[in-house]
Amino acid sequence: xxxxxxxxxxxxxxxxxxxxxxxxxxxxxxxxxxxxxxxxxxxxxxxxxxxxxxxxxxxxxxxxxxxxxxxxxxxxxxxxxxxxxxxxxxxxxxxxxxxxxxxxxxxxxxxxxxxxxxxxxxxxxxxxxxxxxxxxxxxxxxxxxxxxxxxxxxxxxxxxxxxxxxxxxxx
Amino acid sequence: xxxxxxxxxxxxxxxxxxxxxxxxxxxxxxxxxxxxxxxxxxxxxxxxxxxxxxxxxxxxxxxxxxxxxxxxxxxxxxxxxxxxxxxxxxxxxxxxxxxxxxxxxxxxxxxxxxxxxxxxxxxxxxxxxxxxxxxxxxxxxxxxxxxxxxxxxxxxxxxxxxxxxxxxxxxxxxxxxxxxxxxxxxxxxxxxxxxxxxxxxxxxxxxxxxxxxxxxxxxxxxxxxxxxxxxxxxxxxxxxxxxxxxxxxxxxxxxxxxxxxxxxxxxxxxxxxxxxxxxxxxxxxxxxxxxxxxxxxxxxxxxxxxxxxxxxxxxxxxxxxxxxxxxxxxxxxxxxxxxxxxxxxxxxxxxxxxxxxxxxxxxxxxxxxxxxxxxxxxxxxxxxxxxxxxxxxxxxxxxxxxxxxxxxxxxxxxxxxxxxxxxxxxxxxxxxxxxxxxxxxxxxxxxxxxxxxxxxxxxxxxxxxxxxxxxxxxxxxxxxxxxxxxxxxxxxxxxxxxxxxxxxxxxxxxx
Numbered sequence: 001x002x003x004x005x006x007x008x009x010x011x012x013x014x015x016x017x018x019x020x021x022x023x024x025x026x027x028x029x030x031x032x033x034x035x036x037x038x039x040x041x042x043x044x045x046x047x048x049x050x051x052x053x054x055x056x057x058x059x060x061x062x063x064x065x066x067x068x069x070x071x072x073x074x075x076x077x078x079x080x081x082x083x084x085x086x087x088x089x090x091x092x093x094x095x096x097x098x099x100x101x102x103x104x105x106x107x108x109x110x111x112x113x114x115x116x117x118x119x120x121x122x123x124x125x126x127x128x129x130x131x132x133x134x135x136x137x138x139x140x141x142x143x144x145x146x147x148x149x150x151x152x153x154x155x156x157x158x159x160x161x162x163x164x165x166x167x168x169x170x171x
Numbered sequence: 172x173x174x175x176x177x178x179x180x181x182x183x184x185x186x187x188x189x190x191x192x193x194x195x196x197x198x199x200x201x202x203x204x205x206x207x208x209x210x211x212x213x214x215x216x217x218x219x220x221x222x223x224x225x226x227x228x229x230x231x232x233x234x235x236x237x238x239x240x241x242x243x244x245x246x247x248x249x250x251x252x253x254x255x256x257x258x259x260x261x262x263x264x265x266x267x268x269x270x271x272x273x274x275x276x277x278x279x280x281x282x283x284x285x286x287x288x289x290x291x292x293x294x295x296x297x298x299x300x301x302x303x304x305x306x307x308x309x310x311x312x313x314x315x316x317x318x319x320x321x322x323x324x325x326x327x328x329x330x331x332x333x334x335x336x337x338x339x340x341x342x343x344x345x346x347x348x349x350x351x352x353x354x355x356x357x358x359x360x361x362x363x364x365x366x367x368x369x370x371x372x373x374x375x376x377x378x379x380x381x382x383x384x385x386x387x388x389x390x391x392x393x394x395x396x397x398x399x400x401x402x403x404x405x406x407x408x409x410x411x412x413x414x415x416x417x418x419x420x421x422x423x424x425x426x427x428x429x430x431x432x433x434x435x436x437x438x439x440x441x442x443x444x445x446x447x448x449x450x451x452x453x454x455x456x457x458x459x460x461x462x463x464x465x466x467x468x469x470x471x472x473x474x475x476x477x478x479x480x481x482x483x484x485x486x487x488x489x490x491x492x493x494x495x496x497x498x499x500x501x502x503x504x505x506x507x508x509x510x511x512x513x514x515x516x517x518x519x520x521x522x523x524x525x526x527x528x529x530x531x532x533x534x535x536x537x538x539x540x541x542x543x544x545x546x547x548x549x550x551x552x553x554x555x556x557x558x559x560x561x562x563x564x565x566x567x568x569x570x571x572x573x574x575x576x577x578x579x580x581x582x583x584x585x586x587x588x589x590x591x592x593x594x595x596x597x598x599x600x601x602x603x604x605x606x607x608x609x610x611x612x613x614x615x616x617x618x619x620x621x622x623x624x625x626x627x628x629x630x631x632x633x634x635x636x637x638x639x640x641x642x643x644x645x646x647x648x649x650x651x652x653x654x655x656x657x658x659x660x661x662x663x664x665x666x667x668x669x670x671x672x673x674x675x676x677x678x679x680x681x682x
Binding site: 093094100102103104105106107108109110112113137138139140142170 | 618619623624627630640642664668672678
């Protein structure tokens with residue numbers, strides 16, 4: 001599924017030095033998607049039961065059903081692709097994150113631009129011992145998701161130390 | 172420039188430093204009138220619009236309205252009495268001792284811009300609003316502080332603070348009468364700017380609704396048509412076209428721009444007067460814009476995206492990016508750029524989208540035209556089935572819908588030929604747009620996050636799009652490229668990082 005660009009070597013890194021997520025991150029993605037899937041299917045069931053009664057024409061049925069099928073396929077397939085393509089690299093000068101299912105984005109944040117870091121964990125993250133690192137710059141937010149909790153904290157600590165060093169140097 | 176007698180002009184500032192001052196009382200009047208206006212919609216309007224309301228409401232609601240306005244006025248008066256501003260040696264201290272206590276310090280070193288805004292009430296009473304904006308990503312839209320003072324005192328304060336912050340020693344009289352504008356802009360130019368600087372889409376919407384209202388007016392005179400359709404069409408025409416034009420006209424009337432040292436000053440306004448000043452190092456990006464009609468006449472206008480230029484106070488929200496030059500020919504625009512913001516002038520060597528981008532662009536055009544036509548065909552079919560439209564009209568609509576394919580592909584062909592990018596030493600630029608075109612020039616040093624994105628239509632050809640996030644600013648939006656080779660786009664983040672690494676980027680230059 002992953003091209004050479006995403007292939008992980010024996011050292012746990014891609015040829016460009018990117019890291020992959022832990023396997024439990026993929027399980028966490030599946031669980032999230034299954035919850036979304038359950039809610040979507042419930043909404044669809046309500047729609048199919050009542051669309052005639054609330055005056056919607058049959059013409060709405062097929063577009064909604066087609067959208068539902070596409071959504072189900074996406075929710076079931078996306079975690080595997082997202083996991084296989086999720087790569088991040090914390091360099092001395094930059095944070096690089098590659099991710100995506102249909103569209104693959106490569107996000108680059110110069111470390112020098114970081115203002116603030118935050119480690120956050122939701123209930124599903126807690127279940128799997130994962131956490132997200134949110135990076136605040138003066139131009140917006142970037143994030144590294146589904147990291148192992150200790151890895152997230154290490155990244156936040158090291159970047160925070162760097163940010164504090166810059167602040168000290170400049171004050 | 173420092174030897175210029177204008178800048179080193181005499182006239183020692185005469186403001187009470189280190190002495191707490193109250194705002195001018197007109198702030199109570201202005202805010203009370205505003206409260207009365209808002210409360211009118213809450214209490215009185217429902218009464219007027221309700222059919223056969225209870226007669227007791229006619230007594231009760233106006234009484235509640237007057238009472239509410241009185242309470243609001245008393246609270247505003249109390250707040251005014253207990254709020255002071257102190258201009259100190261290194262900062263401005265604003266203290267409010269009400270239920271919500273406030274002790275705000277704004278260091279002069281953090282102030283990005285000081286703007287003076289004089290609305291109708293200010294001009295009648297003889298006051299000015301001083302608006303202070305700092306370089307903040309959180310508070311980019313609303314000024315950090317707005318202080319209302321007597322006009323002459325406000326001018327003195329602005330004079331003194333400009334001296335402290337920008338090193339300028341100008342008084343209001345010198346600004347108004349001595350310093351010439353960098354570019355000679357007549358009010359005729361401003362009228363032309365108001366008429367032609369609107370986006371083409373807005374102008375087309377305006378023409379559409381004007382056409383409908385004209386037709387409806389004609390039908391009414393011949394016994395058909397309805398007043399409500401005419402009113403709605405006229406309202407849409409006025410709100411989409413006339414009001415934006417008038418806003419531009421009133422805002423930029425008597426336009427004047429000049430630069431002293433590293434500060435740009437803009438003065439304009441017909442009814443409300445705007446004095447805007449900002450440091451050049453707070454400019455993220457500059458945009459040369461040319462809507463279709465203006466470009467056909469060889470006209471362009473120049474805007475800057477400035478950090479820390481809170482603009483929402485006093486009905487100024489229309490000015491999301493300060494206008495550096497209204498519609499003028501390209502030679503004048505380039506001359507103004509060289510004089511006002513030479514930091515953003517560089518020798519451009521733009522590259523067009525590569526040949527492979529045609530595959531992506533035309534495939535997208537095919538997908539979008541298929542989806543749009545399918546949706547329109549279904550809608551037309553349904554409209555015929557429900558007897559909303561006749562079969563003959565449906566045939567016309569089917570043909571028009573199908574012709575959208577040509578529109579999508581023509582747009583794609585032009586876009587392939589027009590969109591370009593350029594990477595210089597300190598700046599990069601993107602040219603974007605088919606009908607209305609924009610050249611955005613960005614300083615690498617202002618780049619915060621770069622996102623390079625490819626998808627199924629671009630990946631096979633090694634193409635991608637780039638989205639650059641800059642320092643947060645009013646009117647600022649991510650700068651987006653066209654389809655270019657991924658390695659060409661990666662030059663942007665690499666240059667940003669290289670400038671940090673080799674010391675070309677100096678944070679002190681942007682403080």
